[in-house]
Amino acid sequence: MRYLSTRGGMPPARFTEILLGGLAPDGGLVVPEAYPRVDAARLARWRRLSYAELAFEILRLYIDDIPGADLRELVARTYTARTFGSEEITPLRALEPGLHLLRLSNGPTLAFKDVAMQLLGHLFEYVLAKEGRELNILGATSGDTGSAAEHAMRGRRGIRVFMLSPHGRMSPFQTAQMFSLDDPNIFNIAVDGVFDDCQDMVKAVSADLAFKQRYAIGTVNSINWARVVAQVVYYFKAWFAATTDDSQRVSFAVPSGNFGNVLAGHIARAMGLPIARLVVATNENDVLDEFFRSGRYRPRAAAETHQTSSPSMDISKASNFERFVYDLVGRDPARVSALWRALDERGEFDLAGTPEFARLADYGFVSGASTHADRLATIRETRARYGVTIDTHTADGVRVAQRWREPGVPMICLETAQPAKFADAIREAIGEEAPRPPGYEDLENRPQRFERMGADVGALQRFIAERCAAGGAAQGPAAKRG
Numbered sequence: 063m064r065y066l067s068t069r070g071g072m073p074p075a076r077f078t079e080i081l082l083g084g085l086a087p088d089g090g091l092v093v094p095e096a097y098p099r100v101d102a103a104r105l106a107r108w109r110r111l112s113y114a115e116l117a118f119e120i121l122r123l124y125i126d127d128i129p130g131a132d133l134r135e136l137v138a139r140t141y142t143a144r145t146f147g148s149e150e151i152t153p154l155r156a157l158e159p160g161l162h163l164l165r166l167s168n169g170p171t172l173a174f175k176d177v178a179m180q181l182l183g184h185l186f187e188y189v190l191a192k193e194g195r196e197l198n199i200l201g202a203t204s205g206d207t208g209s210a211a212e213h214a215m216r217g218r219r220g221i222r223v224f225m226l227s228p229h230g231r232m233s234p235f236q237t238a239q240m241f242s243l244d245d246p247n248i249f250n251i252a253v254d255g256v257f258d259d260c261q262d263m264v265k266a267v268s269a270d271l272a273f274k275q276r277y278a279i280g281t282v283n284s285i286n287w288a289r290v291v292a293q294v295v296y297y298f299k300a301w302f303a304a305t306t307d308d309s310q311r312v313s314f315a316v317p318s319g320n321f322g323n324v325l326a327g328h329i330a331r332a333m334g335l336p337i338a339r340l341v342v343a344t345n346e347n348d349v350l351d352e353f354f355r356s357g358r359y360r361p362r363a364a365a366e367t368h369q370t371s372s373p374s375m376d377i378s379k380a381s382n383f384e385r386f387v388y389d390l391v392g393r394d395p396a397r398v399s400a401l402w403r404a405l406d407e408r409g410e411f412d413l414a415g416t417p418e419f420a421r422l423a424d425y426g427f428v429s430g431a432s433t434h435a436d437r438l439a440t441i442r443e444t445r446a447r448y449g450v451t452i453d454t455h456t457a458d459g460v461r462v463a464q465r466w467r468e469p470g471v472p473m474i475c476l477e478t479a480q481p482a483k484f485a486d487a488i489r490e491a492i493g494e495e496a497p498r499p500p501g502y503e504d505l506e507n508r509p510q511r512f513e514r515m516g517a518d519v520g521a522l523q524r525f526i527a528e529r530c531a532a533g534g535a536a537q538g539p540a541a542k543r544g
């Protein structure tokens with residue numbers, strides 16, 4: 063399998079060459095040259111596989127420069143009942159006939175990002191060791207991504223994580239998830255400022271090419287291809303769990319922000335999985351809903367981006383969207399380049415009236431948006447009718463899914479986080495505390511460790527340089543958590 067850029071300006075590369083990135087040198091995104099097709103006979107054989115076995119079968123179609131036995135071993139160590147709470151890894155729960163919840167948030171940080179990030183931790187450690195390299199992951203977070211990355215990279219040999227967050231602005235639960243880690247390779251930096259200040263500091267350090275090279279600075283953001291492909295697996299797993307016969311179609315409803323999760327559904331469908339609809343659900347930040355309804359893609363300014371009760375979907379543009387548009391325009395890099403040039407120049411592009419937009423229906427995409435009141439009502443209804451408490455992100459998906467159900471086609475709603483992470487909204491919706499899974503009862507009371515810093519790029523660079531010079535941590539004892 064070779065990887066190309068959506069804008070055509072990258073020599074073909076192998077998986078391990080693109081593993082640490084996602085952004086191509088020409089500004090496009092890295093994509094596989096083709097989606098391998100899975101025929102009905104193979105699909106039927108896969109039905110009885112465990113999650114880890116299925117993940118191996120799918121991943122090896124995209125990863126052919128890691129020996130099969132090694133990949134199988136990495137995947138087996140990633141998808142364990144110990145890390146994800148059950149042998150099923152992503153269990154499917156029926157709410158009523160034809161309506162299901164796919165539970166993706168039983169990993170260590172209680173959000174679906176763990177499913178891909180945990181694999182990334184194992185892959186990074188393996189490839190860095192092979193190449194005798196180290197990596198310093200630098201990131202900015204306002205919640206889910208940072209904690210998933212830290213929990214995936216903790217104790218990993220050859221890797222340090224420097225994670226910036228706005229001081230005092232994350233929820234107590236999310237803060238504790240990050241700051242209570244005591245692994246010597248994890249560095250939490252609480253910045254006096256807002257999330258954008260943190261992101262600007264990361265950008266400034268990454269733009270200092272000499273520093274970036276000298277200290278092997280990398281990221282784990284949502285455009286990382288390995289994260290996308292790891293997510294393809296649970297669409298297959300869910301389809302097996304919801305069907306008994308190999309031609310039955312199902313639909314998926316996906317709470318969406320950066321378009322990484324639902325892109326994985328699109329890829330599963332392109333590989334031959336019988337998916338009827340892919341329901342893109344957004345909150346008030348409805349960039350994607352606007353596109354799928356009208357053909358107009360219009361990223362928003364920071365001032366136009368709303369802070370909502372489903373904060374992990376508060377995006378101004380959808381960073382993975384370019385990968386879907388590449389497929390939509392017939393994988394034509396010149397066309398993608400022209401569209402993104404228009405985006406740079408005019409701040410939007412519009413496919414209304416084009417043959418591409420007419421083809422959109424062939425891809426199964428439909429969409430909808432929810433409001434805060436919609437999400438609270440959906441949390442209440444889901445609790446009353448099915449006895450299940452869902453979080454605000456999942457509620458957004460369940461809400462929009464209702465509009466797109468079809469007789470005879472099961473609708474699978476992706477649960478992207480557990481309610482315990484968003485306790486305030488749950489209290490507002492049902493007047494009760496969100497249920498907490500075992501092991502998290504005392505989370506906020508554990509000792510916390512972090513470095514407080516002004517929004518000062520020089521100070522950040524000195525901090526990174528000192529920690530690297532101190533050595534130790536990145537070569538330290540091998541994976542604490544096995």
Ligand SMILES: *Cc1c(COP(=O)(O)O)cnc(C)c1O
Nearest residue numbers: 318319320321322323374478479
């Ligand atoms: C990241 C996240 C999303 C959005 O996923 P995308 O892949 O960015 O579309 C939705 N819900 C939760 C809880 C998340 O953490």
